[in-house]
Amino acid sequence: MAAADARDIRIAAAVVDAGGNLMAFLRSPGCFLQSIGIAIDKAYTAAGFGFASSDWPAVLKDDEDLREGLRMVPRLVMIGGGFPLRVEGMVVGAIGVSGGTESEDVICARAGLAALGLE
DSSP states (O other): OOHHTTTTTTEEEEEETTOOOOOEEETTTOHHHHHHHHHHHHHHHHHHHHHOOGHHHHHHHTOOOHHHHHSSSSTOOOOSEEEEEEEEEEHHHHEEEEEEOOHHHHHHHHHHHHHHHHH
């Protein structure tokens, strides 16, 4: 939240466990209502697949059928701001941030990882 406050961004930040269950949630006063669900789903996506939500374009670049099929998957968010939390190489959860631009969400999520000692 400090990274968002320093940039005057109103965000929602979610932490989920390895099963995608919400474990912690913070939001800035005045953050967009939709940012709440998007932050949770960015974390859910990163926990479920074990890689950053911003990696999806590269994963899907050569597979139009998969890209089209995944658009129908509930809760899958393929934009930056979601990162898996790893301990000794194992995914133990994820963090998701929404409310700023994609690059701002990534910066704030990385700051969250650093605050947790996981980056």
